[in-house]
Amino acid sequence: MNSYAQPVLRTVDLSEGLRIVERLLALADLSDLEVDFDARISSPHALSGVLALLPDADWWAEGERPGSSARGDDPAACLPVRLSCWSETPEAVEPFLRAVGDSPATVRWDFNAWPEAPEVGLGAGGTRGAFVTLCAHARDLELTEPVADYTVFVHVKQVEAERAPWLAAQVGLRVIGDLDMAPY
Structure with missing residues (x-):
């Protein structure tokens, strides 16, 4: 079952995007926290940096x-490549984002659950709909629409769609786009 993602922030400031991610994660049950990376890489420099950090990445x-x-x-002989790496630690996030440079990439924090949202009639949200994604240099999670900014998405279960605007409001934001099925 895929999660559904809805954007809550678009910014040219990476540090602002990461601050919002931290604030959203502060709401969540972070047991079993893992971080997944995905990138479309065309540059030999970005490729070598990412592979130095994540030598076991699939590409x-x-x-x-x-x-x-x-x-x-x-x-390097196959550029451009798509690269993915799963189950990394949060400490790898900033080095990964530095290594990819301006390549389109996503960082997805995967955790146990969202909190109860009694104001919208929801209990705690379970694992298949509990993610936050920072999309770098792409407007979409599939990394097909290049841009020069960053977008933060909250992921929820489709049947709990009202959780996304509730989560955005908890960090002083609002949803800024449609709720769409995430690609993974």
Whole structure:
């Protein structure tokens, strides 16, 4: 079951985006906290930086071209590549964002649950709908629409859609876009 994501902040200031992520995470049950990374990388410099930080990341050539980490290929010879890494620690977030540079990327914090939202009639929100994503240099979670800013998304279960505006309000924001099914 996929989560549904709704944007709550768009900014050119990465530190502002990370502050909002921290404030949202402060509301959550962070047991079992993991961080997942995804990026579309075209630059050899960004690729080497990300692979130095995440040497076991999975990657594959974009489009119909062959090339992947599963085949043991040289990623630099396969650019542009899509790269993913799961179950990392929160301490890897800022080094990852520095390494990707201006490549489109997402950082997704995956945790146990959102808090109860009695004002909208919801109990604690469980795992399949409890994420926060920072999207860097792309407007969408699929990383297909390049931009020069950052977007913070809250993820909820579709049947608990009213949790997204409630979460935004808890950190002094409002939703700024549609609730859409997340790609993962």
